Amino acid sequence: xxxxxxxxxxxxxxxxxxxxxxxxxxxxxxxxxxxxxxxxxxxxxxxxxxxxxxxxxxxxxxxxxxxxxxxxxxxxxxxxxxxxxxxxxxxxxxxxxxxxxxxx
Amino acid sequence: xxxxxxxxxxxxxxxxxxxxxxxxxxxxxxxxxxxxxxxxxxxxxxxxxxxxxxxxxxxxxxxxxxxxxxxxxxxxxxxxxx
Numbered sequence: 147x148x149x150x151x152x153x154x155x156x157x158x159x160x161x162x163x164x165x166x167x168x169x170x171x172x173x174x175x176x177x178x179x180x181x182x183x184x185x186x187x188x189x190x191x192x193x194x195x196x197x198x199x200x201x202x203x204x205x206x207x208x209x210x211x212x213x214x215x216x217x218x219x220x221x222x223x224x225x226x227x228x229x230x231x232x233x234x235x236x237x238x239x240x241x242x243x244x245x246x247x248x249x250x
Numbered sequence: 251x252x253x254x255x256x257x258x259x260x261x262x263x264x265x266x267x268x269x270x271x272x273x274x275x276x277x278x279x280x281x282x283x284x285x286x287x288x289x290x291x292x293x294x295x296x297x298x299x300x301x302x303x304x305x306x307x308x309x310x311x312x313x314x315x316x317x318x319x320x321x322x323x324x325x326x327x328x329x330x331x332x
Binding site: 177178209213214215216217226227228229231232235236 | 298302305310318321
């Protein structure tokens with residue numbers, strides 16, 4: 147396992163809800179990341195974020211980790227959930243609330 | 251590097267032949283698109299797999315050459331109501 151991969155693996159396994167994004171939840175640096183944060187905030191989820199702009203290895207590595215070409219990426223309980231489009235669909239259908247809100 | 255909507259549609263249909271593809275140019279700059287792709291081949295696939303099939307049809311351009319593609323995938327409605 148490469149360094150980036152094991153680092154990502156550790157982050158994903160140690161945080162129930164983690165969003166890999168561009169920027170921070172207060173200052174998202176991309177419209178898609180901003181939308182992902184807005185959805186999690188709306189659900190009142192307790193989540194961690196990782197700013198991929200601060201780490202080139204993670205920025206590239208996360209795309210390989212999930213075989214997913216874009217950022218943001220949401221992981222819940224170690225599982226890749228999707229990017230901002232899937233988050234929006236699941237938000238609208240109520241699935242995301244169930245997934246992230248169950249423990250709140 | 252902008253990409254024409256017709257090229258996006260062509261690439262998707264080349265690997266998902268029955269796909270119905272609807273594309274909107276969100277910003278008019280040839281770089282921010284929204285696409286809705288409907289195909290029978292998505293039946294039984296998770297949303298992640300459906301999106302991955304479209305990304306794979308676009309051969310690595312999403313996230314690179316094609317910066318922003320809002321994506322929505324679905325199976326034809328006559329199948330989901332069965």
